[in-house]
Every structure is written in structure tokens, then in C-alpha cells.
Amino acid sequence: MRINSTVLLTLILLTLMLGAGSVSAFLGFSLGSSALKGVTAPDGRPTTKFASSKTTSSQQGEVILLREEEILKTVKSRIEGKTKTNNKKKLTDEQEENTINKSKTKEKPQESIEETLQPGFPVTAESEDVMLSVQSVRYSGGDLLLKVKMQNKGADSVRFLYSFLDITDDKGRTLSAITEGLPAELPGNSTTFTGTVSIPTALLDDVKKISLALTDYPAQKLKLQVSDIPVEK
Incomplete structure (x- = not known):
């Protein structure tokens, strides 16, 4: 009788253990399934990678063609821009040249006024229908500049060597000088020639x-x- 009760108890314990193991396994499977919801494995297929890289390469190497109208407009705008720049530069150069010419035009009358206002000028000498005249004197840098005019009213031409030009001061001393622009020969019935005599x-x-x-x-x-x-400062 005792043996039968021991066997029965053992069977009951085994049954309980099997039931508890089954319940635990079911609960573990349920929890794992719910935890893995929404998780996907990465796509490791080589065909998919090749397809995506091919698509990207085709997009990068695609050639975009411009319409002919757009090209013509671009070229025309660039040509017009260069033309405007050149015209502007030309106008600027012309304005500068006009300004320089105007300043020169203003300077010339001023010089003539200064010459006419110098007292004691012109100083003139004439011999055999040949005229020598000192129109004005001025100091420039380290030289005294004499503006000289010459004219031949005679029929025969006259030649000169300006190494024979004799210059003396009011104390009788001989002065050295350099001549510029004076003619080596005065033709007959000539116009007026103008030059400069420079004295240190x-x-x-x-x-x-x-x-x-x-x-x-x-x-x-x-x-x-x-x-x-007169040369006094």
C-alpha cells in the first residue's frame, strides 16, 4: 500500500514539473517574439548593391544638353558686355585727352601773357636784314633759359655756328651756354625760328x-x- 502511494506521488511531481517547463517555454517564446517585432535583417544580397551603384553612376554621368537659344543668349550678353567695357574705356581715354588738351590750351596763353608782362623785353638786334631777338628769360632748375627768335628778311641764306655765340655779363666776364632749337641756316625771306639759350x-x-x-x-x-x-632774379 505504501509502495503504491509513493509511485503515485512521484507521477504527480513529474507531471507538475513537465507542466511548469511547458509554461516557461511558452512564456519565453512569447516574450522573444514581442521583443523582435520591427527588427529586420540587413540586405546582404550582392545583386541589390550592384543595382543601386549602377543607378548612382548613371545619374552622375548623365549629360545635360543646353538649348541653342540659351547658348546664343549667353554669347550675345558676353559680347555686349565686352563692347560696353571697350566703349567706356574709349570714352575715358578721350575725356583724359580732352582734359590734357584743354590744360595745354590754357597754359599757352598764360605763357604769352607772362612774356609780354616781363619788363624790358623783347631785346632785339638787326644786321643785314637778319634779326635776333630775346623774347623772355626765366629760371628753371639750375639754368637761366633765354627764349630767342631769329628771322632772315634778306634774299640770301645765312649760316651760323653757335660755338661763335659770345655771352658776357655786366662785369665783362664770358659765360658758357648751350643752344637748343636754333637753326644752323636761315633761308632767305624766312619765317621766324624759335630756340633756347641755357646758361648755368x-x-x-x-x-x-x-x-x-x-x-x-x-x-x-x-x-x-x-x-x-635783364636777368636779375
């Missing part, structure tokens, strides 16, 4: 007046003597 200011200390003497070459018939030219 270092030679003009305490000098108030100077004199010029010139003769023709080689005949030396002329005696052009321009005296008492």
Missing part, C-alpha cells in the same frame, strides 16, 4: 644784365649784338 645759374651770381653777340659763318659779315638783357 652758378655763373650768374650778382649778375643783373648780360649781352649776346653772334655773327654768321664763314663770311662773318653780320654783327648781331643784343645788349643789356
